[in-house]
Amino acid sequence: MNRGISKVNLFSRYNIAVFVLFVALLLIASAIAFYRYHFELEQQLTNEIVELGEQANIISNSLERSQQTLQGLQQFAEYSLTHPDDLFASAPLLVQEDDSFYLKVSQRGGVRQKKLRGNITGRGKVSEFSTDMWREITMANALTPAFVTGANNNPDATWFYYISLSRFINIYPWISRNAWRYSDSMLNESYLWQVRQDNLDGKRFVWSQPYHDTAGKGVKASIGTGVFFNQTFKGALVIDVDLASLQRKLPDVNSELHGYVLLNEQGSALVHKSLGEAELKINDKWQDIVPEALKSLSQIQLRNFADNLIYRDWLIQKYQLDINGWSLIKYQPYNDFNANLKNRFIFSILMFVVGLAAFLALVYVMTRKTFIKPASEFISHIEHCAEGDPGKIKPTIEWLPWFQLVENIFGQNRSLMQQLKEQNAALDSRVAEKTQALIERSEQHHRAYVLLRSVINGIPEFIIFNDSQNKLTGCNKSFEQYIGETEANMQGKEVTKLLPVPIQQMLLKFNDLPEEQTSLGYQQTIETSGDTFEVFCTRFYNESGSSLGSIVILRDVSVQFAVQSALQNAKEQAEQANKAKSQFLANMSHEIRTPINAIQGMMALMAKTSLSAFQQQYLANAQGASAALLHLIDELLDLSKIEAGKLRLNFGSAKLDGIVDRVLQLNTLNAYKKGLSLEVDIDAQVPELVNIDEMRLTQVLTNLVNNAIKFTHQGSVRLTINSTAQDDNNAILKFAVADSGIGIAKEKQALLFDAFNQADESMTREYGGSGLGLSISQQIVQLFGGEIKVNSSPDTGSEFSFVIPVRQVEKQIQNRVENITIVTLGCEFSKSLEASVSAYHWHYQAAESIAALEQLNISGDVVLLVDGDYLTNNDLSISSVEKVLNDIVLIGICQPIMTTISEKIVNQLPQLVAPYLLFDIPLYRFTLSKINQHLLLAATKETVSDTPQIANSKSEEKTEKPSPLAGSLKDVSVLLVEDNLVNQMVAQELLFSMGAQVIIAENGAVAIEQLTKNDVDVVLMDIQMPVMDGLTASKKIREQQLYADLPIIAMTAHARAEDKKASFDAGMNLHVAKPVSAEVLSASILKMLKQATVN
Incomplete structure (x- = not known):
């Protein structure tokens, strides 16, 4: 033990320790106070924002009620327009007054009836109203009960009205037409067209700027949405919200420098509140309301800061309403905000410093007398006891027991302290373990209960827990809302009696069933008056297996059942409509192809005669136009193929120049009549022979050129074909049709490729057309691997272009004249x-x-x-x-x-x-x-059959040209079954020119009779004939074993895929669609005869 420490050093160290302790406590207290101050300052800011958010939510809830009411009104209005018969609404009685009309009402109705009634006024002649007009007026009249309900549920809403583009309005509450009625100036208000445009842009609800109510009821703001029928804007539903009512929802302020402001997205002050009553104005801005120091705060700064903004010693707090982007702003001097907190902390620190100094001074004086000296002696005594000489210092009477105690326990101190530490450690460990286990078990039980309760309350189905006496022990929130009482009020009651009678009967049946039959639950679908429920019941048990009661789950499936029924009806109607469409297309194809077959046959026969160069040119143009007409017929039938996903491409070798020639034959005359210049520009690098579907490409180019001519009044139409990339086998071609016509606006270009649609509905009236061409053309180009694109603007013309890949056909060596x-x-x-x-x-x-x-x-x-x-x-x-x-x-x-x-x-x-x-x-x-x-x-000096243009003044002879197919069917006996006399003559002449022997039958019954009288090599069978059609005749022929292998070729105007399948099912060997060329006819007959020979 060091005895060199003097009493002076001991007191000096004690004084230093006391001073250091004072300084340390002061610093710690200051740090804690500083931290606490800023923590509470942030907490106060947070609390202020929370309070502001609560105030904003009060306003937001009011606005949300208006929006929900408007949404329900819109859904009801559009459903009423789409399904007028489902709501059983009748048209109101209207009274004509000059060129105006108004709703006829009973004169006996009192004030209460007027509160439950709206008024319809408008312009126009009631006797001239169309069905659509009456449907819309009926819908508007049917909105009145919904207006009444909306007004009762939303006290902040003052006016409900539906304004129609058909020049009428329905307004609620009731207002006499003498005081206020519809005028056409209402349709010129920008807010109505803003509602329409915003709806089309995807914004469903539109809030207006504040305005003075024309009825003198203060400043209002309107929320509106559009009503659409068949994608057409019919009118707008509007609710006027009283801004003064919203102002009353803001809390009162107690200082002239404090206030609230509600700003819309345009920065207009809708509502503001400061000390005293503030009058609302429609043109107020932020700078018109706030104190002078805040007027320099710009709209951009107001819009961009998040929650809190300290600006020039002012605290500005903002909370944005989610429903429509409005902002509720609170402003106050920053010193007012933190004054109480700052004063409190300053006072606390001063009191702590004074108290700490006084306390340490008192402690210093008292301890010096009562502790320092005795303690010094006591320490010396301990040192002496350690040295074995405890009697050197005589203590005072107060310290004597301690001196004796030290002497007694000094020797045992080490062992006793060790035992105490071990026991304390063991006890602390046991207490900690039990405490932790108890805490975990309690938290687990609480978490499980909260989770289970949240799940049950989150389920929309009605859940009921009953005891063994059918008394309620619990339920979820959905059932509380359905019954209209809280769970606490229904505890111990037999609430199932409040359910519809069919459900009560089902529950009684469940209770009577033995437990073994309901171990997996009991389920049944119950229909009540107007609703359908799925009811599931089961029992629950304790750990010993005893039944404690039952669980009942009710699920409202009324909507699902109604939707399922509606879907079934829609499916049946769609199948009937599709069947009728298919039959119409089949009949149209047959009726048109039949005369075309005769026309093309006659022209083929005429081409064999001697003609002048002009006659040959005209006949070639007529043949090309006839073939193009067939393409147009196929185009009409293509829409059904596209809808069914059956449109396919038939690739083959084709000359691009020949395709362009056919396109020009169909369109040049129209351009010539309108005085337009029709130009063709084919790049020299474009391959002449390509592998492509010739008919489909002709169809697309014909449609694009025809549209260009149709919508161009002066100037030119230009068809351009360029090669953008090319190798030995493939090429990428760009086709473009440009005109100097009326052009198309950007916003209307997206509608061009919709079936039955044009850029403007008025175009159908001015230019004609069904709107099918571009839709089908786009589908075809997409099958080619491209897409039609539009580059146009009004009054500058249009360019339709597409890029497709093509495969080049291997070129044959072509002779060309030189020099x-x-x-x-x-x-x-x-x-x-x-x-x-x-x-x-x-x-x-x-x-x-x-x-x-x-x-x-x-x-x-x-x-x-x-x-x-x-x-x-x-x-x-x-x-x-x-x-x-x-x-x-x-x-x-x-x-x-x-x-x-x-x-x-x-x-x-x-x-x-x-x-x-x-x-x-x-x-x-x-x-x-x-x-x-x-x-x-x-x-x-060779004659080529496909060059009828060749002629001069010295080469015209009066002899018939030999047919290239002459003698190809020599000695072949053909039975021609055809009811049309012209088609009989055409086919007979073609067959005669090929050397065939022809037997004619005008229907299927005569054909069967002719087979018994003549030896026939092949049968050409029409399908649609009187007495007996071709399908029936083919079946009857196949029933006879003698004619099992007789070739039968369907030669008919029925050209659809299902028609071909019907022909093959009836036993025919081949199906050829009219009109039939001599080449196709000859090839088909020779093919069937060859197969028959092999068989």
Whole structure:
């Protein structure tokens, strides 16, 4: 033990310790106070925000009631318009007053009846109202009870009304028409059209700016939504909310510098409250209401801060309403906010410092006398006891027991302290374990109870717990709401008697059943008056297996049953409509294809006769138009295929130039009549032969070009085909149709590709059309692997384009005439056509006049192309033009497709020395192919059947042309079963030209009779015939073993897939759709005869 420590050092250390303790406590207290101050400051800010949120929720709940009421009114209105018969609402009685009308009401009704009644006023003649108008008025009248209910449930709402674009309004509460009635100026208000536009943009509810009520009832704000029928805006449902009522919901303030402001999304002050009554105005802004120091706060700053903002020693707090984005703002001086808290903490710190100093001073004085000196002696005594000399210091009488105690226990102290520590540690461990186990068990039980209760209350079904005497022991919130009483009030009561009688009877039946029959529960569907419930009952037991009572679960399935019934009815109606549509399409296809078959057959027979060049050209155009008409018929039938997902592409080798030629044949005449310039631009790099569905591509381009001509009044229509990428086997082609027509607005372009829809409903009246073409074209292009895109704006024209991949067909070696120069007079080639001329290794020169033509320096053979209109307008003869140039091998007369050449030019043609051809305008790459074909034929002097245009003044003979299929069916006996006389004649002539022997039967019954009289190799069977149709006749033929292998070919105007299946099911071997060409007819018969020979 160190004895060198003097009493002075001991007291000095004691003094230092006391001072250090004072300073340490002071610092700790200051730190704690500082932390506590900021903590409570944040807590106070949070509490203020929470209180502000509660005030905002009061307003939000009021606005939400208005919104929910409006939502219910909208759903009821649109359902009433869509299903008017479901609600059994009758049309109201209207009274005509000049050009206005109003609702006829009973004069005996008192004030109470007027409170339950709305008033309908409008403009128009009641006697001229359409069905849709009466339906809308009936709906508006049916809204009145809903208006009454909404007004009772929402005291903040003052006016309910439905305003229609059909020039009428229904308003509640009742107001005499003499005081207020409908006027057409209401339809010009921007708020009505804002409701319509916002609804179309996806915003369902629209709040208005504050305004003064025309009835003099203060400042209002309106919430509105649109009513749509068949996607058409019919009118708006509007509820006026009293802003003064919202102002009364704000708490009172006790200072002129404190206040509340409710701002809408546009920054207008809807409601504000400060000390005293504040008058509401419709044009108030933030700067008009707040104190001077806050007026410099901008709308952007107000909008951007979250909850709290300290601005120029002011505290501004904001809470945004979720329902419509309004903001409730509270402002107050920051010193007012934290004054009490700051003063309290300053006072606490001062009192702590004074008290601590006084306490330490008192302790210092008392301990010095009563503790320091005795303690010093006591320490010395302990030192002496440790050294074994305890009697050196005589203590005072107060300290004597302690000195003796130290002497007695000093030796035992070490062992006793160790035992005490061990016992304390063991006891603490046991207490901690039991306390923790108890806490965990209590928390587990509480958590399980809360979770179970939350689940039960969250279930929408009605859940009831009964004891063994059918007395209620518990239920969920849904059942409380259904009965209208709390669970506590229903405890111990037999509440099942409050349920509908059928459910009571079912529960009584369950109680009477033995437990072994209900071990897995008992379930039954019960129908009550107007509702349907699924009821499930089961018993619950204690741990010993004794029944404690029953659980009953009621589920309202009325809506599900109604929906299921409605779906079944809709399914049956849809099946009937689809069946009727299919039958209509089948009949339409048959009725149209039958006369087309006759037309095409007659034209095929006429083509075999000797015709002039003009007659051959006209006949070729007629044949092309007839084939295109078939494409249009198929287009009408394509919609049903698209709807059924059955539209398929049939790829094959096709000439792109030939496809464009067919498109022009259908559209050039319309462009010519309207004075439009129709241009074709095919890039020289575009492959001529591709693998594609020729009919579908023709269909798409025809529709796009036809639309361009239809919607263009002056200017031009241009068809462009470019190759965007290409290799030896594949190419990516871009097709574009551009016009200088009326154009299409951006917002209407998305509607173009909807079936039965156009960019504007008025277009159907002005331009015609069903709205099917672009929809079907888009489907076809998507099957090709592309998509039609639109680039247009009003009054600047439109461009429809699509890009598709195609596979190139392996090119055969094509002979081309060499050393040819093409000279044009009165017309010019496009850049792409000039590039195509270069690809042919030919030369091109253009002349604007005869004088320019004479100046040309040309070598080699010349092909001269002359515009027919140029000759007529300049009074020139073809022969005079021919004399200007030497070595002319071909003269081409150019004119628009399907137009008549002038008689003057026709009379000049026999005078020409060189051969001549007719070329269709516009000129494009297909023109070069026709020139090359003619020159090759002229060089080899061979006759080619597919070039009816070739003619000159010296080659017209009066002999028939030999058929390329002559003799292909020699000695074949054909039974032709056809009821149409014209079709009989066409088919008979075609078969005769191929050398066949023909037997004719006008119906199925005659065909069966003819089979017994004649040896027949093949039967051509029509389907739709009188007496006996083709399907029945084929079945009867197959019933006879003798004719089991007789080839039967269906040759009919029924062209659908189901028609083909019906033919095969009836026993036919092949199905050919009318019209039938000679080539198809011959190939089909030879194919069946070959199969019959093999069999």
